[in-house]
Amino acid sequence: MGRVVVDVMPKPEILDPQGKAVASALPRLGFTGFTGVRQGRRFELTVDGPVTDEVLANVREAAVTLLSNPVIEDVVRVAEMPEEADEGADA
């Protein structure tokens, strides 16, 4: 089973209210020294069989069609997730 990771972030020029909310909560918990937080989204898409170039191309298209809205968000990563990392994450 192959797995592809897609990371989506709000565009730098777009205010990120969720990130701001997290940023203001951190110091209240004693996590100081952070000058900003931006919150994005991570998708993991699984396929039967290996992650081929065709699969990656398909994911890239899905990423800009549905997974992100190019008006407000950037797709910052589309990458195959190594098998070991998969198992590690499940452990």
Next chain:
Amino acid sequence: MSHVAAPPPPSARPAADARIGVVTFPGTLDDRDAARAVRLAGATPVSLWHADEDLHAVDAVVLPGGFSYGDYLRAGAISRFAPVMQSVVDAARGGMPVLGICNGFQILAEAHLLPGAMIKNDHRTFVCREQTLRVENIDTAWTHEFTRGEQITIPLKNQDGQFVADESTLDELEGEGRVVFRYVGWNPNGSRRDIAGITNAAGNVVGLMPHPEHAVEPGFGPDGPNGPRTGTDGLRFFTSALTALLHT
């Protein structure tokens, strides 16, 4: 209902012949209020289902508010690909009047029928209030019964109401007079240039965050000049569409 009192010219169709569809997605909340508004305006409301691509011969479509598909992914992002939306997009491109209210506006933006997008309110909280708007464009299918510059009050309730677009898109909207409504008194969500609603170049597609369908009947609307809950400014969205349909 003084707004619709003018007798129709003999050649016009009977008002009830005008069929205005109201789409229900999973998670839509305001479809019944929207259908009621259509009926109070004098037209016939037609329920449309998200999974049915058939528009059932409607003359116009309202995409009502709510949290379609739970607002999962992004508000309106999944609804945009619902079977009914493929038909709505085609019909809108062909000139059919389409009104998107709140979540409906978000869906129209995701469907690229209107530019820009909505993100979370800048103050990060849900807002529910009676909101004053200035009507900036009365040349659309949904606003021609207003007067330019008129201030109206209708309810506003949203979490993801902050309209954003890049500067060139905003300049284009302003330059072409496509800002239809602007917030007056207080910008309730950080929306760029106080924009509450916009239209497409043809003027048949309008989207706005506030809710006209909640201000159509005395006793149930916002406070108005004649007393508490007497505001019916929202009704003219629907009577505008109705007269536009009857005279085309």
